[in-house]
Amino acid sequence: MKRILTLIIACVACFSMWAVNVDCTAGSLSTLIDDTSISSLTITGTIDARDFQFIAKNLSSLETLDLSNAEVVAYSDAKSPLFMSITSYDSQAIPATAFMGKKLRNVTLPEGLTKIGTAAFAGCQNLESITLPSNLETIEPYAFSACNSLSSVIIPATLQELGEGAFSRCKCLEAVTINPDDSFTVGKDAFQDCTALSSLNLGSNVTAIGPGAFSGCTSLTTPTINSNSNLTTISEAAFASSGVEEIALNRCNSLTSIGMWAFANTPLNSVTLPESLESLGDGAFYYNLDMEQIDIPAGITSLSNYLLAGNNAIDMDQPVKDGVTSIGDYAFYNWDQIREFTFPESVEFVGTMAMAGQSSLERVTAHPLTVPELGDSVWAGVNQPVIPLITDPSVTEDYKAAEQWKEFKIEHDAPPTSIDNTFANNDLQVKAHFEGTMLIVNASTVIAKVSIFDINGVLLSAATPASEQAQLNTANFNGKFYIVNVILDGGIQRSFKLLRK
Numbered sequence: 482m483k484r485i486l487t488l489i490i491a492c493v494a495c496f497s498m499w500a501v502n503v504d505c506t507a508g509s510l511s512t513l514i515d516d517t518s519i520s521s522l523t524i525t526g527t528i529d530a531r532d533f534q535f536i537a538k539n540l541s542s543l544e545t546l547d548l549s550n551a552e553v554v555a556y557s558d559a560k561s562p563l564f565m566s567i568t569s570y571d572s573q574a575i576p577a578t579a580f581m582g583k584k585l586r587n588v589t590l591p592e593g594l595t596k597i598g599t600a601a602f603a604g605c606q607n608l609e610s611i612t613l614p615s616n617l618e619t620i621e622p623y624a625f626s627a628c629n630s631l632s633s634v635i636i637p638a639t640l641q642e643l644g645e646g647a648f649s650r651c652k653c654l655e656a657v658t659i660n661p662d663d664s665f666t667v668g669k670d671a672f673q674d675c676t677a678l679s680s681l682n683l684g685s686n687v688t689a690i691g692p693g694a695f696s697g698c699t700s701l702t703t704p705t706i707n708s709n710s711n712l713t714t715i716s717e718a719a720f721a722s723s724g725v726e727e728i729a730l731n732r733c734n735s736l737t738s739i740g741m742w743a744f745a746n747t748p749l750n751s752v753t754l755p756e757s758l759e760s761l762g763d764g765a766f767y768y769n770l771d772m773e774q775i776d777i778p779a780g781i782t783s784l785s786n787y788l789l790a791g792n793n794a795i796d797m798d799q800p801v802k803d804g805v806t807s808i809g810d811y812a813f814y815n816w817d818q819i820r821e822f823t824f825p826e827s828v829e830f831v832g833t834m835a836m837a838g839q840s841s842l843e844r845v846t847a848h849p850l851t852v853p854e855l856g857d858s859v860w861a862g863v864n865q866p867v868i869p870l871i872t873d874p875s876v877t878e879d880y881k882a883a884e885q886w887k888e889f890k891i892e893h894d895a896p897p898t899s900i901d902n903t904f905a906n907n908d909l910q911v912k913a914h915f916e917g918t919m920l921i922v923n924a925s926t927v928i929a930k931v932s933i934f935d936i937n938g939v940l941l942s943a944a945t946p947a948s949e950q951a952q953l954n955t956a957n958f959n960g961k962f963y964i965v966n967v968i969l970d971g972g973i974q975r976s977f978k979l980l981r982k
Contacts (some may be wrong), residue, residue, distance in 0.1 A: 502635045507554050511535045521545040529556035530570040534563045534577045542605070544586040549593050565599075570764070571853060575601045577621065587851040588629075590614050599626045606630060613637050620647045622668075623832050629653055632677075638662045645691075649673040656702075660684030664711070667694045676700060683707060689714040689932045690733070696721040702748075716740045717762065723747055726771070729755055739765050741785075754778050763787050763809070775909075786832065790814035799823045799942070799957045808835050810856060817841055823848070825944065831852045837861035845889060846943065865889045869925040871943060915981045918956040920965065924949055927970040934964040955981065 500521040503513045510524070510532035517539045524532075528551050536543065537760060557569035564576045573588070573657065577598035585958060587600070588611045596619040602608060610631070617637045622644035625631065633656040634648060639660055645668050654675045659667065666689040674697035676869070681695070685707040695701060701712065702724050706712065712733045717740035721730075730736060731753040739754075739939045741762035749766065751774040758778050766772065767783050767793035775795065777784075779802065786809035789795065793816050815838035822836065826848040833856030836842075842863055847853075850873060868898065870889030872880050877893045880886045910925035910937075922931050931951040932943040942973035944951050955963070966976045 492681045505532065505551070507556070509719055511539075513539075518542050518568065518804055521547075523547040524755040527552050527554050529554050529639065530563050531556060532578050533576050537564075537579055537581075537583070542584065544584055544911045546585060546587070547589045548591045549589045549612075550594060551928060554592060571596060574598060577601060578603070580605060585949050586610075588612075592616065595619065597621060598621060600626065601666040602628060604920045618642065620644055622646055623649065623699060626650055627652075632656070636661070640665070643668040643671050645669040645671070646673065647671050648675065653677050656680040658682045659685075659687055659858050660707075661686045664688045669693060670696070670715075673697055680943065681705065683712070685709040685711055685712070687712060688735075690716060690719045692717040692719065693721070694719050695723055696924075701726055706730075706732050708732055711735050714740075714742050714809075717746070718742045721745045728752065733757075741765065742767060744769065751775065754781075756780065761785050761788060767791065775800075777802065779804050781805070784809050784812045787814070788813065789810045789816075792816065793818045793914050795819070796826055796929075799825070801825055801828065802957060806830070808832055811836060811837070816865065820844065821846070821942075821944075824853065826939075828853050829857075831859050834858050834861055836863065842868055844869050844871070844943070844945070846940065848873065848879065848939070849884075850876050852876065852879050852886060853885075855885050860883055860888070871940065873940070885982075911967055911969070911975045912978060913967065913977050915979060917957075918954060919979070920951075920953040920955055920963075920979075922951040922953075922965070922967055924967065928967060929970050929972075930968040932966045933958075934966070935960055936962045936964065938964070 482593055499519050502523045505526040505528055507527040507529040508531045509592050517624050518543050522543055535702045550823050553573050555572040558840040559568050564567045564578050570576050573594050575598050578600045580602050582604040586606050586607045586608050586609050592614050594614045595616055599621040600623045604784050605628050607630050608628045616639055616647035618639055619642045623646045624923045625648050627650045629652045631651050632653050636659045638661055649670050657676050663686055664689050669691040670693040672695050673693050676699050678698045679700040681701055682705050688711050696718050699791050706729050710733045713735050715912035718861060721742050727745045734755050734757055736755050736757055737759045739761050744766045745767035747769055748771045749769045750771050753776045756778045757959050759780055761781055763785045766789055771794055772792040772796050773796055782805055784805060787978050790811045806827055806828050809829045810832035812835045814834055819839055821839055821844045825847040828849050831853050836859050840862060865888035868889055870891045872893050874893040881891050913922045928946050928951050930945050933941050933953055935941055944953055944954050961981055964980050965979055968974050
């Protein structure tokens with residue numbers, strides 16, 4: 482019995498040595514701890530860079546660190562750098578690389594702390610929780626990079642700077658909330674390759690998302706953007722190769738710029754861009770294979786290189802709006818499902834390979850009255866000689882003489898010379914009407930072709946349904962009155978003047 486009691490006392494004594502509380506004066510921690518095998522440490526009083534160095538070098542078994550009632554004071558020694566050749570250390574700051582690669586599981590930081598240094602906790606594979614103090618202002622680059630057990634982070638409202646790669650490659654990080662008090666930029670690669678990140682809340686004062694900030698976040702499907710968002714900039718590759726399926730950019734009425742490859746290679750289904758947008762970078766929506774609809778605002782007059790390349794699920798009657806003057810290289814590359822493509826009158830230039838790979842193309846309509854200049858191999862892989870190119874009669878010969886354009890089967894559409902007084906011919910049972918913005922044409926026999934013109938006789942769209950019904954979406958057309966020309970099998974034509982309410 483005596484032997485058992487002795488063993489219990491020894492175990493209790495041993496356990497008490499694993500968990501240690503010390504009241505420290507800056508620079509004296511090494512004199513207060515005799516057993517460096519401790520797993521838990523609580524420090525009160527003051528500490529400086531010398532104490533952090535002691536912990537980093539000697540307490541290799543430390544798992545829990547409580548600094549909530551400690552104060553970090555400044556320290557400098559020009560002759561003896563402690564971390565990364567640094568000789569001067571700020572007060573209220575965790576030094577750079579202070580705990581890099583350590584076994585820490587739980588950390589509580591001083592409430593007065595304002596800065597966490599570069600790579601301070603980088604590679605702390607076991608770090609499960611850390612309480613960021615409410616006065617924190619700066620998280621320097623890679624401060625928590627590859628903390629693979631960290632599951633959630635609430636960024637303090639006081640934070641002013643989130644450095645490059647600050648939480649990158651945190652494989653278990655699932656939830657992040659960023660709701661700052663003042664204008665804030667999410668730093669470059671800040672959450673790059675956080676593959677478990679599924680909940681992201683961006684407050685109204687997040688004004689910029691840095692390059693690659695959420696790239697590779699494959700579980701991030703629906704980022705939450707505050708309804709009063711002041712976001713102005715989404716930078717290069719910000720969400721590239723992420724899991725984003727839906728994002729409410731239409732809430733971002735201050736958004737002016739979306740950078741290169743910002744949403745490239747994501748499963749975005751549809752997106753409505755705000756009218757405030759001024760620039761779209763190269764490949765901003767490159768190879769979004771699930772994209773069905775995108776609404777590009779009128780202020781974008783130049784479509785950038787690779788902008789929508791590979792997005793072959795898009796089903797739009799007129800992906801290029803009137804007002805666009807330039808279409809960049811590979812802009813609509815490999816849209817292998819699209820059947821019709823219309824160039825509005827404003828287009829002046831179409832870039833290299835812009836329409837290449839459109840293997841299902843059946844009809845092209847070109848409204849420009851001056852033949853647009855072309856880059857190289859604009860329609861590579863397209864069987865141009867069998868595809869009608871519809872032009873205004875006044876410039877048909879110009880298109881026939883223009884390189885690459887002349888490879889098409891060039892035709893022209895003219896408005897009907899007379900218009901029926903009614904919109905139905907009872908003998909042939911041809912009827913045309915609008916349902917909202919959709920033009921519906923029905924006939925008792927096969928409809929060979931339907932053309933719709935504006936009131937001035939400018940061709941807007943056409944279809945060759947080869948069935949008894951035709952539908953044309955007129956959502957992108959301005960005006961109320963339209964001229965509709967219907968050609969039935971056998972060449973019989975009927976035309977109507979219709980009001981779209």
